[in-house]
Amino acid sequence: MPLTTLVARADGRLIGDAAAAGTTVTGATLRAQDVRQGDLFAALPGARAHGADFAQEALAAGAAAVLTDPDGVERPSLLDADVPILVHPDPRGVLGEVAAWIYGEPSLHLAVLGITGTSGKTTTAYLVESGLAEAGKTTGLVGTVETRIAGERLASAFTTPEAPDLQALFAVMLEQGVTHVPMEVSSHALSLGRVNGTRFSVGAFTNLSQDHLDFHRDMAEYFATKSILFDGRSTTEVVIIDSAWGQALLAPHTITVALDEGTGAEWTASDITSTPTGEQAFVLRGPGDVAISTKLPLPGEFNVANALLAAAILDACGVEPAQIAAGLASVRVPGRMERVNQGQEFTAVVDYAHKPAAVALALDALRAQTTGKVITVLGCGGDRDTGKRPLMGEAAVRRSDVLIVTDDNPRSEDAAAIRASMLAGARAVGAVHGGEVLEIADRGEAIRHAVSLAVPGDTVFIAGKGHETGQDVGGVKHPFSDRDELAAALRIHVEGGTR
Numbered sequence: 239m240p241l242t243t244l245v246a247r248a249d250g251r252l253i254g255d256a257a258a259a260g261t262t263v264t265g266a267t268l269r270a271q272d273v274r275q276g277d278l279f280a281a282l283p284g285a286r287a288h289g290a291d292f293a294q295e296a297l298a299a300g301a302a303a304v305l306t307d308p309d310g311v312e313r314p315s316l317l318d319a320d321v322p323i324l325v326h327p328d329p330r331g332v333l334g335e336v337a338a339w340i341y342g343e344p345s346l347h348l349a350v351l352g353i354t355g356t357s358g359k360t361t362t363a364y365l366v367e368s369g370l371a372e373a374g375k376t377t378g379l380v381g382t383v384e385t386r387i388a389g390e391r392l393a394s395a396f397t398t399p400e401a402p403d404l405q406a407l408f409a410v411m412l413e414q415g416v417t418h419v420p421m422e423v424s425s426h427a428l429s430l431g432r433v434n435g436t437r438f439s440v441g442a443f444t445n446l447s448q449d450h451l452d453f454h455r456d457m458a459e460y461f462a463t464k465s466i467l468f469d470g471r472s473t474t475e476v477v478i479i480d481s482a483w484g485q486a487l488l489a490p491h492t493i494t495v496a497l498d499e500g501t502g503a504e505w506t507a508s509d510i511t512s513t514p515t516g517e518q519a520f521v522l523r524g525p526g527d528v529a530i531s532t533k534l535p536l537p538g539e540f541n542v543a544n545a546l547l548a549a550a551i552l553d554a555c556g557v558e559p560a561q562i563a564a565g566l567a568s569v570r571v572p573g574r575m576e577r578v579n580q581g582q583e584f585t586a587v588v589d590y591a592h593k594p595a596a597v598a599l600a601l602d603a604l605r606a607q608t609t610g611k612v613i614t615v616l617g618c619g620g621d622r623d624t625g626k627r628p629l630m631g632e633a634a635v636r637r638s639d640v641l642i643v644t645d646d647n648p649r650s651e652d653a654a655a656i657r658a659s660m661l662a663g664a665r666a667v668g669a670v671h672g673g674e675v676l677e678i679a680d681r682g683e684a685i686r687h688a689v690s691l692a693v694p695g696d697t698v699f700i701a702g703k704g705h706e707t708g709q710d711v712g713g714v715k716h717p718f719s720d721r722d723e724l725a726a727a728l729r730i731h732v733e734g735g736t737r
């Protein structure tokens with residue numbers, strides 16, 4: 239794209255007209271070390287440094303132009319630089335659109351399905367992807383666990399990438415024949431403008447709870463950030479209205495979803511049942527007499543809500559009810575209330591919950607569907623919030639018949655001290671509530687012990703690491719998968735005839 243066109247469209251000011259005259263930009267990035275020949279280098283103000291301080295590195299790598307703010311222009315590294323500069327008072331705010339223009343506005347040619355909310359984004363994105371696959375669509379996926387382009391897998395650094403990376407990703411998806419992109423949209427991404435320049439076919443809202451309040455001032459501001467997805471940038475809006483936050487997003491055109499049929503939502507579920515191994519079944523009810531018996535391989539009632547939201551999103555994409563049901567039934571969500579089944583007669587689940595409230599919520603959901611004991615394996619990560627450790631222990635022991643405190647990723651910390659902190663929280667209530675508390679440092683051994691205690695009707699819950707494939711001890715990442723360890727333990731259990 240000719241730089242002068244960008245300057246005009248962005249309503250910015252240009253420094254270095256002569257150099258700009260023949261300049262075209264072929265890409266964009268905001269990391270100097272990632273600049274390639276012809277890129278626009280976005281030199282943004284940051285909390286610690288100004289991107290403009292890295293301009294020399296970007297120019298050496300072949301940056302064709304720089305986007306920055308008036309402060310950036312004054313930085314020594316840019317003052318005498320021989321490069322055209324697009325100056326804008328809010329370069330971060332405008333970067334999304336600028337990147338979209340450079341990459342040919344790919345989201346106009348894709349159905350981008352944005353999902354926001356405190357929890358359930360990853361799960362819903364996978365449910366949607368599964369339904370699209372049933373309908374024969376070629377899909378992309380953007381989220382916490384991974385990024386996928388038509389079946390090819392890339393690791394994800396952030397839940398939502400930076401704007402230039404996102405637009406480039408969409409452009410590649412389009413080249414690869416992708417038509418639909420379920421995408422997690424975090425509140426960070428919304429407030430930092432990472433999805434500016436993205437046209438959403440569908441914007442969807444799960445729920446809102448106290449989380450990320452380290453980043454947002456209060457719930458009202460957190461909600462205001464989430465509602466950016468519903469400011470007109472989404473063609474269709476789909477909202478779970480079980481909560482007051484969801485209700486607050488209601489507009490005449492909103493497609494409504496709720497577990498609670500009393501809300502009068504268009505998409506609801508009835509006849510929810512669960513099996514001893516944690517599968518659920520329900521009747522999916524939608525507009526125009528849609529009523530279809532559906533199986534869901536995920537435990538926990540909140541996953542029925544996620545499934546309803548996915549169904550409404552899929553319906554908005556024109557996917558048939560039978561294909562929606564088939565998609566929900568065949569989903570696999572890595573490490574999010576993920577059932578592991580080796581023929582045992584109890585529920586065994588791996589989950590990513592690693593905060594007190596998340597542990598409580600997941601255990602409450604499992605407890606409601608468990609006739610026998612709930613056996614929990616949980617640890618806390620090192621080099622992270624130390625205050626939550628006793629609270630995690632407390633939340634888990636209150637809801638478990640047996641809690642096994644074990645190691646998570648100790649990182650640079652003393653693993654025994656992390657466990658001691660959790661145990662202190664757990665034991666403080668343990669005596670009152672009768673929950674049995676054990677300490678088994680080795681995570682694999684803790685998982686095997688949990689399985690050895692289980693009988694039909696029980697639930698074994700392995701929490702904290704979810705889809706992770708390594709355990710970080712002292713900066714060294716050892717291969718470790720909760721899912722694989724649990725599967726191996728279950729196989730031995732079943733083969734030993736003690737199912």
Ligand SMILES: Nc1ncnc2c1ncn2[C@@H]1O[C@H](COP(=O)(O)OP(=O)(O)OP(=O)(O)O)[C@@H](O)[C@H]1O
Pocket residue numbers: 355356357358359360361362382397422444445540541543544573574575589590591596599600
């Ligand atoms: N609808 C829901 N309501 C409440 N809790 C949920 C819901 N869906 C999932 N959870 C719980 O929250 C955890 C995270 O789910 P998921 O990964 O789908 O959410 P997310 O919004 O992508 O989270 P993150 O912000 O970490 O990316 C799950 O492991 C589960 O315990």
Ligand SMILES: [Mg+2]
Pocket residue numbers: 359360361381382383397422
């Ligand atoms: Mg996620």
